[in-house]
Amino acid sequence: MKVLNPKTKANKKGIDEYWLRLFERLDRLCKLQLIVCPDSEYHDNESQVTAFYSELKRMYELLSHGKTFYDKETIKNFQLFEHFTNWLVGKNSVGLELDIDSIVRRGNINSWTGRFIVSVNREINLEAIEALLDLRNQSYSEIEGIFRVWSESKNTDFNHWYKNEVESFGKGTLNMYFRHQQKLYELWNNPEFEDFEALLSSSSVRHVNMMLKVLGKHGVEDDLMKLLKIEEYFKTANFDNLPFLHLSASLFASIARKAAAGRKKPPNRGTMNDIEMISTFLPYCDAMFIDNECASYLNEKPLVDNIGFSTKIFSQARREEFMQFLDGIEQSASQEHIELVTKVYGESWKKPYVTLYKPTK
Known part of the structure; x- marks a missing residue:
């Protein structure tokens, strides 16, 4: 965005011309109907906490052209539904069956785009931005604490930490569900109950409610038996083929190994968000351009041998390779298509829209 926007200080100081080349290549390939760059809640959230929300929104909507990923919890619920049913x-x-069309809003992702982009601007909600920043700070505090535990353990076994992450997901999901049920009980039995915000269903509650419905459709009627069955699932199922959990557990296990091996500095504030984004979308993407740190984890053994997906991973450290990859896409297109x-x-x-931020007369 900054390389095209004359209003930014970075633009006035001079920008690495790579980013201009990259924009031109991405925009051209999108217009040639050769690639799709869906936007997502991550684009929206990340841009909200900057001083350039509308400008960033204009950029990612230009490249996505109306193709938007469902939110991460909906995608997780889709995967969990199929995985639980299979078990x-x-x-x-x-x-x-990872169908890209099932997780993208508004039609077939491979359909050709229209000429117009319909976009609705909204007022910046300062309370929402503050909530996003608070959540990021809370997540960072949590990972700092977990990082200390990893460091003190001295256990560098990847499989140990992978298993620990998987088990924590199951325990955490059920604990959150039971806490929510306790709050509902308090509401019904305490006329002075005021913690109504606690009654909002978290993603964990929605996951368990979904599994309860699946069990009902498969002939399990007793409520206690349903919960015991869900507990059994979390204890015995093979989660290597539940993509979002397999990937997030693998990435956290990689960080845990490094902490146990002597790494002093915990991951940065954006790491939790990066891991969420990667573990949610990677299975559906042909290629991803991510930060150097997460890219290094995905290219290290044993994770690189166990990702289970053919997604090509690029980062700043391999940025020219990414450009070559994009060049190859256009070169592979037939003359008839062009x-x-x-x-x-x-x-x-x-023609790439390099005047995106130039004032119109």
Whole structure:
């Protein structure tokens, strides 16, 4: 954004020309209907806490052209539903059917885009921004505490920490569900109950409610038996083929190993968000450009051998390789395809929109 926006201080000081080349390449490939760059809640949240919300929104909407990922908890629920159902019918070793269209709003992700982008601007909600910053600070405090535990353990076994993360997910999900049930009980039995915010369903509560419904459809009627079955699932299922959990557990296990091996500095404030984003979207993407630290984890053994997906990973450290990858996409397109795009959209359509932030007369 800064390389195109003359209003930014960074633009006036001079920007690495790589980012201009990258924008031109991405914009052209999107217009040639050769790549799709969906936007997501992460784009929205990350841009809200900057001084350039509307400008960043304009950029990611240009490249996504109306293709938006569902929120992370909805995608997790989709995966958990299929994984739990498979386990219930004795097919726990079966991989999930990861259909990209199922997690993207508004139609077929491979459909050609229209000429117009319809966008609605909203007022900046300072309370929402403050809540996002508070959540980020809370997440950072939590990972600082966990990092100290990892450091003190001196246990550098990847599988140990991977298993620990998987078990923590199951225990945490059930604990959150039971806490919510306790709050509901207090509401019904205490006329002076005022903690209504605690009654809002967390993602863990929604996950368990979904599994309770699945069990009901499979003939389990007793409520206690349903909960025992869910507990059994979290204790016995193979979670290597539950993508979001497998990836997040693997990334945290990689950090834990480094902490136990003597790393002094905990991950930065954006790490939790990065891990959430990667573990949610990586299975559905052909390629991702992420920060150097997370890219290094994904390229290290044993994680690199156990990712289970063919997604190509790029970062600042491999940025020219990313450019070559993008160049190869256009080179692989047939002449007939390029000619059809020109026929449908016009010759000027393929020109990158480098004047995106220039004032119109």
